[in-house]
Amino acid sequence: MQSNLPHLQSIFTADCVIFGFSEGELKVLLIERNEYPFKEWWGLPGFFVEHNETIDDAVKRILLEHTGLKGIYMEQLYTFGDLQRHPQGRIITVAYYAMLRLEAIGNNLKPSTDYVRKAQWHPLNHLPDLAFDHKNIIEKSIEKIRRKVSHSPIAFELLPEKFTLTQLQQLYEAIWDKKLDKRNFRKKMLKYNILKELDEKQKGVSYRAAKLYKFDKRKYNKIFKNELNFSK
Amino acid sequence: MQSNLPHLQSIFTADCVIFGFSEGELKVLLIERNEYPFKEWWGLPGFFVEHNETIDDAVKRILLEHTGLKGIYMEQLYTFGDLQRHPQGRIITVAYYAMLRLEAIGNNLKPSTDYVRKAQWHPLNHLPDLAFDHKNIIEKSIEKIRRKVSHSPIAFELLPEKFTLTQLQQLYEAIWDKKLDKRNFRKKMLKYNILKELDEKQKGVSYRAAKLYKFDKRKYNKIFKNELNFSK
DNA sequence: TCAAAAGTGTTGTCCGTACACCCATGA
DNA sequence: TCATGGGTGTACGGACAACACTTTTGA
Structure with a gap:
């Protein structure tokens, strides 16, 4: 191997699809964005991954900063890379998902970053318009948990x-x-x-x-x- | 939305895990690398994704350049982003997999890029040492096809x-x-x-x-x- | 006493599994 | 005629699906 190769870093984001269940319906955790692009839109908790953190670590950090939730185990879902998905250029995103006990958290969600105004649960059947391709990401997540739930508890x-x-x-x-x-x-x-x-x-x-x-x-x-x- | 946001591009690679079956055993398609890092090592067909191509298109192009195989439908497997996986820095890779009729192709594999010396089928049970984290990627692929094969033909x-x-x-x-x-x-x-x-x-x-x-x-x-x- | 949800069994059908022998063919 | 793999049936047990009524409780 040679040592004089150029140093490179991947630029990309990670998004979190967090499911909860209450009042007999499935909910998903969304944030109201406080930054461009899509300022004031609802979207998934998600942000750029740092160069020195694993993707698994990054989603944990991002979820914590965006919602205050800690110690949530998420699994990788899929990587989305459509050319048009992000207005600043072709930025791919690695999506993760998790399911959690909503009632232990309720609406006690506290973003700690200026990028986010607030975090809130939304029923899956009545989602607002979403930033980027987040609607699509959520749909893929539901398919995933349906498959998953058939084989493990x-x-x-x-x-x-x-x-x-x-x-x-x-x-x-x-x-x-x-x-x-x-x-x-x-x-x-x-x-x-x-x-x-x-x-x-x-x-x-x-x-x-x-x-x-x-x-x-x-x-x-x-x-x-x-x-x-x-x-x- | 604002238009004066910086323009960004994701830098990352895509890798292909191609399975074949002959002589009663599963095989995987490897290339012998002709470039650093890991020059002269065996590895998966894989390379950087261009800024103006979807990931799905990129793996097709890369597979064609590395092996001469055309029109292979691949599915996304997983995105690997360990900090140490690439010696040039933290470069993530989106892995895809496919299964195909080996006997229609045989050893008629023709790389068309200088990055690759040759392409060859290797029995899954006797793999050489592999570049990057490619061993790990192949293992994840096998788990995937085992799950997949239970539910669809x-x-x-x-x-x-x-x-x-x-x-x-x-x-x-x-x-x-x-x-x-x-x-x-x-x-x-x-x-x-x-x-x-x-x-x-x-x-x-x-x-x-x-x-x-x-x-x-x-x-x-x-x-x-x-x-x-x-x-x- | 009423409303609301909790709790409970049986039957038929289908699917998976275990298991061993004769058949057709080319050398 | 022999070696090799091709091709076949039955019987048991377990899982699923369909289906309706009684019990408990608090208001």
């Missing part, structure tokens, strides 16, 4: 730690956008043996309170080396 | 147009790295009803000649909107 990441079977079913119904049979759903979920039944019940409802469950990650890891199928 | 892309059921089974065995039951495999494949039985038979074998089949893409598209499962 990531849906639990969207629920509170303690949840009822009905909440779990509603979540799957929201992701698949179709109704599921209550008895079959419960039978199947319980058969996997990855839920721990708690002694507690739901509180504050004006009807029969449902049992609460927890996702039992230890059991899950023990039992399933390979794959599950949650899609039917 | 892309395995046919690796076989000749006309093939025997045994060849098809050997291909799945190579991808999954495990033996399958002949009767069950045939039953399952034929039940999907995506194969067209031909009137022809295998030639040039010193034992009973097997029937030849074709993948029937029309039937496939008609019957299956969603998914198949070829993995068991």
Whole structure:
């Protein structure tokens, strides 16, 4: 290898698609931009990646600066590089996605950079116009979580730690956008043996309170080396 | 939007992981590099993406220049951006993969750029040392095609147009790295009803000649909107 | 006592798996 | 006639899908 080769750096951005679940619907976390291009538009949390940070680190930093969220594990989704996607030139973006427990965060979102005015959850079914190609990125993310959720229990990441079977079913119904049979759903979920039944019940409802469950990650890891199928 | 923003361009590379199947084993297409860094090493076909071409177009061009292969449909795999992956600085690479009919090409590979000395198929199980993080990229690609092949009939892309059921089974065995039951495999494949039985038979074998089949893409598209499962 | 959601079983069908022998062909 | 791979069927168990009523609770 030679040492007198020119030094180069990749210029590119990273974007975050963060999903949450509340009130029976899927939501995505958007920021209101305070900088050109697309000043005052809504868009995904995203920014330029520094030369000395990995892409995985960069999305974490960007998400923290844009929303105040910390320690979120994101997975890479896809890299978008359409010639027209960015008005300042062909800048590619590496998109990441994550699913998280919305109720633990609520609207306690605090941007710490001047690039962002505020961060807010938006229902997937009623998104505003978005900056860049962010609409497209979000659509690709949904396809991804649909595929993903069929093979691994990531849906639990969207629920509170303690949840009822009905909440779990509603979540799957929201992701698949179709109704599921209550008895079959419960039978199947319980058969996997990855839920721990708690002694507690739901509180504050004006009807029969449902049992609460927890996702039992230890059991899950023990039992399933390979794959599950949650899609039917 | 403002027009006096600085103009920027992403600098990055794209790499191609091309799989083929012959003699009962999976192969990957490598090039011998004729340029620094990693001059004289084997690596994946890959190079810098131009500012005015999409990433999808770039991998096609690069593959053509490096190997002479034309019209290959590749899908994006993942974007690699480790700080140490490239000796000239942190240069990210967008990796693509494809599977193709090796016997239609054979060793008729003709690089048309001085950056490459030659292109050659290498068995996946006996790879030489590779430039950059290309070993890692290939490993990720295999995981990807294993997942992919369970849900869609892309395995046919690796076989000749006309093939025997045994060849098809050997291909799945190579991808999954495990033996399958002949009767069950045939039953399952034929039940999907995506194969067209031909009137022809295998030639040039010193034992009973097997029937030849074709993948029937029309039937496939008609019957299956969603998914198949070829993995068991 | 009413409204609302929780909770619960059976049956038929399909799919996957395990398993062993005869057949056709060319050398 | 032999060696080689081609080609075939059955029986069991597990998973999925369809389907409706009773129970519990708070208001």
